[in-house]
Amino acid sequence: DAGVIQSPRHEVTEMGQEVTLRCKPISGHNSLFWYRQTMMRGLELLIYFNNNVPIDDSGMPEDRFSAKMPNASFSTLKIQPSEPRDSAVYFCASSLRGQGGLGETQYFGPGTRLLVL
């Protein structure tokens, strides 16, 4: 089975440009998460979707960041305009929620390494 797929794997852009990161969750999963990993702040949850609906976006840094999930098999994280401090590895993860409250296992994609010059 294919795992979580993220594209691109690497992105280099200039400050001020728009950046779009893409994620395809595992088929059948109904929860999707976007994380950011930096040396300074570690792994942070940015936003969480359940059944394509954003449930918690309290981790989104500011209005320059937006995320969408138009259907169960695709999500995007957009940064506009990008800044050098956005340089990080962005991970997407998916899980299957609703297993009788037994908790979920999140499966992570390989990440997108973003460098904003």
Added chain:
Amino acid sequence: AQSVTQPDIHITVSEGASLELRCNYSYGATPYLFWYVQSPGQGLQLLLKYFSGDTLVQGIKGFEAEFKRSQSSFNLRKPSVHWSDAAEYFCAVGNNAGNMLTFGGGTRLMVKP
């Protein structure tokens, strides 16, 4: 608010030696606890998880972890480390549904031949 502390940023062990990685958490209710491993340039892979029941949890690759409520700890152990275990290890605590994860800062493990 939930939080996780991994006191050791780096640990070096010899191949074949035993390993213990420390994790302390803060959470108001019964926690959902996870250990993930990240190899260089890769995503995170789940090693094991604790939701309830037996406090000693077995995971993949020969790892185990013990939940100690009195110490708010969930330490990861392996009796004999292999060179392929060199990676970064993350402990995480989840909310009551186990989905909103808060990660610790990670422990980078190096294995000496």
